[in-house]
Amino acid sequence: MSSGRRSQSICPEKSSKNVEQESIQIGRSGRRNESQRISSNSSTPSRSSSALSNSSEGDETSHNSYAYDFNVFEPSPSEKKTQPHKDLTWRADPKESFSDWTIAVSCESLEGVDTYHVHKTTLGAGKYRCEHFRALFRSTGENAETVNSTSSFRLEESAAGAFPKMLDHVYNGSCKMNTQSAVALVWLSRRFGVRTLFDEAAEFIRMNMDETDAHVYLSEATLYGDHKIQVAARRLCAEHFSSLSKGQVQSLAPELLTLVLNYENLVVESEVLSQVIADYCRARALDVEGKFLAGITDHKFMPKIHPSEALFLLNLCIHHESDKHRNGDESSSLQSRCIDATKDWKAVFGNSVPPGDRRKRPRRDGGCFDGCSSLSLPLRSELMESALVSASIHDAVTVKENAVLQKELDRLSKKCSTSDSKLVQCQRQLTSSNQRNSNFQTELSLMKKEMSKFHRVPQGYTQICTTYPSQCGEKSTTYGYGACTTCTASKMPNIDGTNLSVKSGMLYPSDLTGESYWPIYYYNGKA
Secondary structure: OOOOOOOOOOOOOOOOOOOOOOOOOOHHHHHHHHHHHHHHHOOOOOOOHHHHOOOOOOOOOOOOOOOOOOOOOOOHHHOOOOOOOOOOOOOOOOOOOOEEEEEEEOOEEEEEEEEEEOOHHHHHOOOOHHHHHHHHHHOOOHHHHHHEEEEEEOHHHHHHHHHHHHHHHHHOOOOOHHHHHHHHHHHHHHHHHOOOHHHHHHHHHHOOOOOOHHHHHHHHHHHHOHHHHHHHHHHHHHHHHHHHOOHHHHHOOOHHHHHHHOOOOOOHHHHHHHHHHEEEEEEOOOOHHHHHHHOOOOOOOOOOOHHHHHHHHHHHHHHHHHHHHHHOOOOHHHHHHHHHOOOOOHHHOOOOOOOOOOOOOOOOOOOOOOOOOOHHHHHHHHHHHHHOOOOOHHHHHHHHHHHHHHHHHHHHHHHHHHHHHHHHHHHHHHHHHHHHHHHHHHHHHHHHHOOOOOEEOOOOOOOOHOOHHOOOOOOOEOOOOOOOOOOOOOOOOOOOOOOOOOOOOOOOEEOOOOOOOOOEEEEOOOO
């Protein structure tokens, strides 16, 4: 090599296919002349890689060899056919994605181990990196993890199920979360130091938690010790307790149910709550014990027991001796409240087994009967006495009420009888009126028919003067003045349905003044 050249050596790392190292030598003068040649407008730049290594005229020729010959200015045909680039993911084949770390996750409640093949650069130096793995990969000491390139974790069931979601976030910045995984993802983000995942999960909880799923958040927050989420979920459960279904209530662990019921702003009616608690104790009989029963039936939020559940809760109280754990005097005990509820004897004993009936009913509560046959004789006597007193009072009240009702019934019957007599009288009067109206209509019809037989004497009719000459003179006769055809009638009869209102015809003056003229009619009985 000439003394005017400077040699440079670039040594790439060895690939998985053990490509041999190649030295690349480029002459300084050759690079300068080549650059001048490419920028010149007199010639077209060469598209071969070897053109960049050729010296200009007058320089010494050098030969450079490459492991891969890539086109400088545009992709080669083979490059154009290459499949589109895919983002790196832990879900890919570990051999194809060159995974260099393994995470093994196990769960106490489930058998088996889930293995995830990940990449150190993404976990420790990516945009959404884990601070836990970043610190691990930067440590210089050797341990089982670094030697085997494997991290093992034992997590709760929901956290183990949400672990792939956390890895999705670390690789691409997002993950699909729901109510069941949100709290677990908050815990995972804190455990492994993924701040961006924490922000996303916390926002999801703030936007989506309501009374319909608060019981899920309460259980998860208690499991992972997240006090803030637990407080918010407890408040929602207590304020909307009446709207919770049986399944939602029964999904709560005993300590969580106690936590909700002892909330200061619990909203639920006492008797309704006693029914809910009775159903809970039947469904989770193995979880019921004295202190727990005393805690969920405290007189502060359950002062009254529904009569239909009085015997069942009384049996539980005696079986588990819950009144030993009560707070307050004897009147606040669950037993006293249950006995007090038996005053409604119909609701209490309507579906229960009478004391004398020794047939046992099916067990629904893990050891106690709904009836009273399993109670002690003194307690049964107390129940019967309370029920009988209540029944006798009820009967006395019923007798009085029946007497009042009977008196009112008699009064209404008498009133109805009087009303019926008046109604009959009114009906008779109506019938009589209808008959009179019918007779009047008949008479009116006859009168109209008779009136239709009168006809106006037409104007210029002279036969009347021939027949009655005394009425045709100008002097007065016994019939008044004679007929006059030169005047119009000044008065006309007001009779509908006849021809009496015809204006043309002979007239008769009604007085000597000649101011009033009546029309002259003749009667034709055949008309």
